[in-house]
Amino acid sequence: MLRLVLLIILFLASLLAIFNAPAYYLWLLAILVTEFCWIFIAITLLILISGFWVSKYKIGGSVVGVLALLLFVSPLVRASMVAGHIKSEMQAALGNGKPLVYPNNREPFSLTQLFQKANISSSQSLTYIHYADTALTLDYYPARATGKRPCLVVIHGGSWSSGDSKQLPELNSYLSNIGYQVASVNYRLAPKYKAPATMEDVQNALNYLKLHADSLQIDTSQFVLLGRSAGAQIALLAAYATPHTGIKAVIDFYGPADMVWGYSLPANPLVMDSRLVMERYLGGTYKQVPQAYAASSPIEYVNRQTVPTLIIHGGNDVLVAYEHSTRLNAKLQQNNISHYWLKLPWATHGFDYNLNGPGGQLSTYAVETFLRKVAP
Template structure:
């Protein structure tokens, strides 16, 4: 009985570890397992070694070889993100400099450090203020403002963070560790709320982001913000909103946009959406855009929500981040936008991570989190210069 239980645990663990090598199934929860092994994998290494040692000591020859081999496979799979991050980190500063035309300003700080996977740097904390910035249709919209730890005479550049959540959920307190870090480095951060589907469909969300930017500009002096320097940043659904707003606003104060694992062409997204995927993406898009793109009005709505349809001479510099085996938002979305930006001559960089799944930045000190930290830091310095 013990050997059967041990074998079941080892097989399940090896299968979970394999998600660093291929797409996880489209089950509603399994992507979280992929996130755990991809961004917290080093913490599972002692378990893999321990199970291998137990299998070696307690099982017969035939089963022993199989179980120890599976544990060895799990170790290799768990180390895959580390090896990948080392390879990408070695070239990332050079590629970012080529994309944005500035030298890397991090000095000796590496883009990725295996030591940081275990020994995390101290998490900075800054005071957080909550403000109401708009009341559209009776909905009170708030933002959490993280005041920059330092700023120049003109004020600090400001990052406007748009949360994810499938357009019908999520909130502005999403991964606040990032907001504290950016504020500690001299950027003001405004993590905003917006109206959610299905009660409110697009373009309500665009109006809310623009209202937040207008409020920040109007209160720039008291907040210590430079009203001429903003970057929009969004994750998943928030990445779609942030990029569509940045591309469509034609506001020179929006210096750039950072988009994590987001759909960027909504007609394309509708065409590849499925009812049986982890999110029931067909339902999410119906809720958000009012139905399929089957009428002139809806087609216009889809286009106005599609950053890819709005690329032009005024398109701001763009940083895209996406995991190749993401099962919630297809990696192809970022590939297609990258190709369109390249064809249009827009400054951009696409950080594609071969092992990472959705929400890989949940761990800022994981393999994907460290690379994202470096890329975003470089991007902010490049586009936020006075």
């Protein structure tokens, strides 16, 4: 009986590999199910094998267990499918008739890499701006390369009200190890500080990096912005609406690109009260401050001069709707902007928490390929 119960629980968890999580803690579980799926595969296999020593409910339990096993394996199968065409898709989207330079030290997706541990490099905390009531810092990861190098400015997520520059340091470390300077910045958080305070913070961070470019070994003609979730909205807006000299491109990890549309169709309240999140950041409801929503929508600023863009989004995202990236992709296409959208059908919000998971591997591969194109 215990075997059957355990396999039923695993089967219910495995459904998160194909269906949207209906509640906040199930969303967190969905990240584990899809990006650490090998753990669930191993547990399911062990319980299935135990069927040799039990007789009661043996067949029923085995059927449920096999179904769970297939669902746990599905992210690996789908990641392999994406990996099979990522090179040709990126070449078609970004090549402009010239062959792209792909990472020479990794495949888009590898089963063996699932079991590796991502390295974290040391960083230096630098204060980039003093305001009357606060000071802001950034974490600087120096490139393992000589001479002035392109600089990636990373903007963390957290619903504009939480998170910090320490968030997900694995990708920062990886990119610094392959020759990019990386600056992960803190910004003023809602609800105490509201938009457009974040834009001012990003501009001040860029000004600081330019001012200290010689000591930090930064090529000031090659900045790339990267943001996750709320940080992606900030990164996109900074790159599109307030272009700073030297910004070459922007990388959008599951960001809300259309704040007006996003407010009109909120997330599942059992996962997140997305309207309240936006109201705290923008200073009111859409009815109260419609101009703030429009002004904070990166999609509104896309034009023929918009910088190249990499979009990365999971199809099972329950915090930031997939439709945001669909709309941004269409607007970029209309303006003939060089861009690529990496679609991860099984992935949920925050999938890149595990850099070596299926989504983490593919997104890292896409980021590195994109950077070698826009800021070699």
